[in-house]
Amino acid sequence: MCSSYRVVYSVVIGIIIIISKEVSSFSPHSLTATQRQHQVFTAMDKRRRITKGAGIVKLAETTTSTNKQPYQKQQHSSGRRWKARRKHEVFLPSPSRNISKQEEDALIKQLTYLPPNVCCISAYTGSNVNNKSNVDSSKDIDTSDTGVGRPIAIKSYPLVMQLVNNNININNSDDNNNEQQASNDGEEEPKEEEDINSRYTNCSSITPFPTMYWLTCPHISKAISELERNGYVKIFEERILNNVELTNIWYNVHEEYAIERWNLLTLEDQEYLSKERSSMKDILQYSGVAGTDHKGVRAQNADRTSFVPSVKCLHSHYAHYRSQDDTEGSKAVINMVGKWTHELLIEQFPDLVV
Numbered sequence: 001m002c003s004s005y006r007v008v009y010s011v012v013i014g015i016i017i018i019i020s021k022e023v024s025s026f027s028p029h030s031l032t033a034t035q036r037q038h039q040v041f042t043a044m045d046k047r048r049r050i051t052k053g054a055g056i057v058k059l060a061e062t063t064t065s066t067n068k069q070p071y072q073k074q075q076h077s078s079g080r081r082w083k084a085r086r087k088h089e090v091f092l093p094s095p096s097r098n099i100s101k102q103e104e105d106a107l108i109k110q111l112t113y114l115p116p117n118v119c120c121i122s123a124y125t126g127s128n129v130n131n132k133s134n135v136d137s138s139k140d141i142d143t144s145d146t147g148v149g150r151p152i153a154i155k156s157y158p159l160v161m162q163l164v165n166n167n168i169n170i171n172n173s174d175d176n177n178n179e180q181q182a183s184n185d186g187e188e189e190p191k192e193e194e195d196i197n198s199r200y201t202n203c204s205s206i207t208p209f210p211t212m213y214w215l216t217c218p219h220i221s222k223a224i225s226e227l228e229r230n231g232y233v234k235i236f237e238e239r240i241l242n243n244v245e246l247t248n249i250w251y252n253v254h255e256e257y258a259i260e261r262w263n264l265l266t267l268e269d270q271e272y273l274s275k276e277r278s279s280m281k282d283i284l285q286y287s288g289v290a291g292t293d294h295k296g297v298r299a300q301n302a303d304r305t306s307f308v309p310s311v312k313c314l315h316s317h318y319a320h321y322r323s324q325d326d327t328e329g330s331k332a333v334i335n336m337v338g339k340w341t342h343e344l345l346i347e348q349f350p351d352l353v354v
Helices: 002-026 033-046 077-088 101-111 174-183 218-229 232-241 244-264 267-276 278-286 295-300 314-323 336-348
Strands: 049-052 055-058 118-124 151-156 159-163 203-208 213-215
Touching: 101 118, 101 151, 118 314, 151 314, 203 278, 213 218, 213 314, 218 232, 218 314, 218 336, 232 244, 232 314, 232 336, 244 278, 244 336, 267 278, 314 336
Parallel strands: none
Antiparallel strands: 049 055, 118 151, 151 213, 159 203
16 A cells, blocks of 8 residues: 555655746746847747838748858948939049049949049050050940959049038039029029139038048958958068168158149148148148158158058058059159059959959
């Protein structure tokens, strides 16, 4: 009799233990913090909801990390800002703009928008790349990685000027004025058109743009990023630092770049910056390639070997080099970092047309 009671007692205790375990698995208070966190994230992962417009869009159930979507490279934040600003704001075009409709289309293919301060395309792919005569103006420019004659770099005006009034007519041609007068026949006379030459009163913001030569080709840019990941920025810096002659040339590269950028400004803009925006003037007058500042050395005429400008960005140096006149007899101080980068691109990316 006692043995039968023991059996029943053991069975009852076993059932109670099993039930208590099942109950505890559903009780959040019985879980550790890690278990509760895992439970929450699992539930979120199985059924996620996002709000879109006025309704709710249900996303498909996701499973484990093995089914994750492949990584997609996101657009650079500066590019997103530019595109967002251009939708709602108007900028003054570069006063020295010299670019055709075909070239505009090619740049939009590469960048997805046209920079408002573009002056011209300064370099193309292919042999004798800086010669615009190689580009057939009757055909679309091939912007693929094998396209010959596609844009590599642009020359940019050093100031970006945003207008206060988006309705200001930037084009002051007689045709536009005649069209406006014809459309207003019988109505009260339109207000006198605002003078676009009063640049500073019509601008809500004036921003310095130190990158005079800007790399636009995404295929070359991707290859140069690979070189940077492989440590060539540091390699080039050490190569310059260990050679006194290269150090002196390197300083002259930055010096020439700064002078060229300052001279690209109109006399009106130079005078305005000198009187009203001294800090902005220093940025544009004294910073070298990729924004390298060497004002102190320049002002004090110090020993140039005591200050070696950093390399910073191979993209900027390559855009500068490809925009220079590298032919025999040229007086330009050739950007050797850009030239070394060019040689590496040919060697390590043989299928890329540069």
